[in-house]
Amino acid sequence: MxxxxxxxxxxxxxxxxxxxxxxxxxxxxxxxxxxxxxxxxxxxxxxxxxxxxxxxxxxxxxxxxxxxxxxxxxxxxxxxxxxxxxxxxxxxxxxxxxxxxFFPQLVAGPIERASRLLPQLKRQTQLHLPNIKQGLVTMAWGFFLKVVVADRLGVYVDEAFENAQSPHGIALFLGALFFCFQIYFDFSAYTAIAIGTAKTLNIDLMQNFNRPFFSTSARQFWKRWHISFMHWLRDYLYQPLVKNYKLSRVTAILIVFFVNGLWHGANWTFVVWSLLNAVLLIIEVSTNKIRQQLIKKLKLPQKVVAFLGWAIVGGYLMLSLVFFRATSIEHAVVYIKSMFQFGSLHINILNNYIELAICLVLIILVQTVHYFKGNNKIHELVIGKPTYIRWSIYISFIAIISLFAINRQNTFIYFQF
Structure with missing residues (x-):
């Protein structure tokens, strides 16, 4: 060829x-x-x-x-x-x-490029103890995210979405919020396991996440979420549509996000979820100059602007992900309507406040770790520490995973894609 x-x-x-x-x-x-x-x-x-x-x-x-x-x-x-x-x-x-x-990333990515992965596969290599340690720690973090955090959130999310007509709007709101973190922790867990496994073999896979839920704009979020796939869409679909076929940016974004939605599953719910995010991105890009002028006129501090951006993007993403999780568009619409029924202050659809508290604490814990270490430097929390500290962390981690893991058969969400 x-x-x-x-x-x-x-x-x-x-x-x-x-x-x-x-x-x-x-x-x-x-x-x-x-x-x-x-x-x-x-x-x-x-x-x-x-x-x-x-x-x-x-x-x-x-x-x-x-x-x-x-x-x-x-x-x-x-x-x-x-x-x-x-x-x-x-x-x-x-x-x-x-x-x-290549088995670590075969079933759920990251989607690697031949120019990056093939040379690594071909080079002569040998066992490298630092890489093995780093890889095992990264894998352990992935297992923790999956079986302790994501699957625990999934119990609440499943119950919430099975009761979409519940009059307890706050409980359904919490279910939608938990799903945001469930899908993030679930997918980033697999990515961590894949990257860690490859690292033990002296292979570096690309990072797939970069603290997406700390994004202050839709554009920033999609640069940090499922990075390998979004780069694929940018390089092989968006840029050809704009450069070769001279389509407008708005049209190209709509096509890219339509493909993004359909790629995630054979259901119109995924397409609606993705196109809703395309609309937000288009509005953001189209109004950038106006927003900057308004911010300058109102003399808003940068921290206030960042917080407002984070709150708007986070809230919008949470509502759009209801379509991702729902079984049909009708199901999603019913769920969203029920979310805004505040006739009851009941917040725990499982009636187990200890589990609810654990879920909230785990979300805060993981997000704190990601804020300071990102998604790619978790091993720095362990590697380099004195031996007695490292082994204390290892034993504690094994105990936590063993004691707090959710005992049910949950495949990774992205296995269906």
Missing amino acids: ARATARVRKYYLALSIAVNIGMLCTFKYLAFFSNTINQLLVFLGMGHSSTNAIDTYNFSQLLLPIGISFYTFQTLSYTIDVYRRKIEPETHLGWFALYVC
Whole structure:
């Protein structure tokens, strides 16, 4: 492909994209697209409302491969980079297969680039004790985030969303807030485990999060959330749409966030969630000059501006994530309506105030650690400390995970994508 003519290279690129996207659509979106088309035909008076694509064509027999969205986009980035002559094509099938199937990040990312990961896989290496220590500490932090924090929040969140019509608006508000942190801790937990595992093998994977819930603007949030995927959308979708196809920034953002939503799942709830965030981002970009002039005119302190930005973005994200968690758009609308019913001061839908207190303390604890150490320097809390302190931390960590882990079968949320 690299040495072929421009026309032939385009054919190869189109073939690769068609095969990759075709497999993704077959396994993940076939039933979704079929039902959507059928509903459109029903609306136009040309279909049958009783028809269901899943039942009619036995789509339920198609088992969704775990992590298909991640390694599909990873292979697409390789093909596009070869087409753009940014990297040389890999001639050895084994190395290419290892790049695609590198087990720590295979099922839920980060989505790595061939230019970054392949050279690391090929280099000669040997056991490096500091990297093993750092990797194990990072993995332990990931396990803590998952089984102690995220899964504990999930118990409350599940109960809240199963009672979307509850008159206890504050309890549902708390459920939406907890889901924000559940999905963040759950996904960053897997990322920490993947990065830690790779580190023990002397492989550096890119960070996927950078304290997103401390963001003071929508633009800042999307630069800090799921970094590898957002960089993928920027480099392979947004920039070509703006530079090559001369689309406006607003149109390109809407397309990017539509793809972002659909990538997360074959349900319109994900699309609505993503497009709601696109609207916020567009408003923010479009009103930037006006807001700056208003801030200057009112002489607002920078800390006040930052706090207002953080509160607005955080609140908006929390409401939009209701669509992400809900089973349908109707379910999300009912939940949001119920959130604003304040006829009761009841705040604990589980009626267990000890668990509620633990949840709040854990959120504050983790966010404090992330504020000072970010998502990529957790190991600094342990590495370099005297031996007796390090081993005290190790034993305490093992005890905490063993005693406070939620005992139920919870897969990582992003495994479904």
